Amino acid sequence: MxxxxxxxxxxxxxxxxxxxxxxxxxxxxxxxxxxxxxxxxxAILFAAPVSAQSLSDKLMQSMGNDLRKLTPQTSPERPSLRPENKIPQRIPAHPQNVPAAPSSANFDFYVLALSWSPSYCADNGNRSDARQQCGNGRNYGFVVHGLWPQFERGFPENCRHDQANNQVPRDLVSSLSDIMPAAGLMRYQWRKHGTCAGISQRDYFTTMRNAYQAVTIPPALRAVSSPRSVDPQLVEKAFIAANPGLPADAIAVTCNRRRLQEVRICMDKNLKFRTCGEVDRNSCRSRSVNLLPNR
Known part of the structure; x- marks a missing residue:
């Protein structure tokens, strides 16, 4: 030519x-x-239409090779979701204008721990206090395990021992059931971690929701319809890609019994992503873990 x-x-x-x-x-x-x-x-050749794949097509193909690692090997086609199984759209509440933590609070940063609910339910689904999260038709994916005040090394815990203030009102439990579907867990998290945040109970749980809403769950990890094996590093990269500004050393993917367990993300007292070496070093070391379905 x-x-x-x-x-x-x-x-x-x-x-x-x-x-x-x-x-x-x-x-x-x-x-x-x-x-x-x-x-x-x-010049004419470069100006002429190219019959081969465009650069963007090649990039998409390359990305697809990684994304296919998050899909079952035996079913390359993406399964269509029936109307009753569609992911419920999260309707974010308007973030409340409450301080995430006063500057005088005696800790350095927060860790938002997001638990993969199917893994938790595989081990704890028969417990009476897990019915709300693990009962039939409960298709939770990532839910909040906790919002933890942290030191650069270690963390504070059980900072207040007033039993009267350790109870969580029913209306507050109900208001957070979409992201933390376990009343007992809410009480435990408040006692162990919330009391160390330097803010009121309601402000703590409002801050928890605001932190959850500050994180975008990657689309490939919202509705998983069948078991699959996945590289924890790929899960981490998916979160980084979905959340601009999230550093690689501000996130840790954890595993237990060769299952994906949690994604932990570090935030400063204003809920901005920040690095956290100690948390990052506790990432899962397995090359492959099981991702249980939530659909």
Whole structure:
């Protein structure tokens, strides 16, 4: 194709100079016209439509190779979701204008722990206090395990021992059931971690929701319809891609019994992503873990 274009361009160049394409004079000009012809031919080729895949297609194909690792090996087609199994759209509550933590609070940063509910239910589904989360038709994916005040090394816990203030009102439990579907867990998290945040109980749970809403769950990890094996590093990369500004050393993917267990994300007291070396070092070391379905 290059030769053909060069030939026609050569004819054009020669005609402009009043020369015949195959005249002796034309051949003796030290390849000047040939160089011009080749340059023009190259420009035409680059300007012409490309029949091969475009660059964006190649990039999408490359991304697809990674995304296929999150899909079952035996079923390459993406299963369609029946109407009753569609992911319920999260309707975010308007973030409340409450301080995530006063500057004087005696800790350095928060860890938002997101638990993969199917893994929890596989081990605890028969417990009476797990029915709300693990009962029939409970298709939870990532839910909040806790919002934990942390030190750079270690963490505070059980900072208040007032039993009267350790109870969580029923209306507050109900208001968080979409992201933390376990009343007993809410009480436990408040006693162990919330009392160390330096804010009231309601402000703590409001901060928990705000932290949850600050994180985007990757689409491939919202509705998983069948068991699959997945590289924990791929899960981490999916969260980083879905959350601009999330550093690689601000997130840890944990596992237990070769199952995906949690994704832990570090935030400062204003709920902005921040690095956390100690948390990141506790990431799952397995090359492959089981991702149980939530649909």
């Amino acid at each position: 290059m030769a053909a274009v060069a030939f026609f361009v050569d004819i054009f160049a020669m005609s402009v100079q009043g020369l015949k394409p195959h005249s002796p004079f034309a051949r003796s000009k030290s390849g000047c016209f040939s160089i011009v012809s080749l340059a023009l031919a190259g």
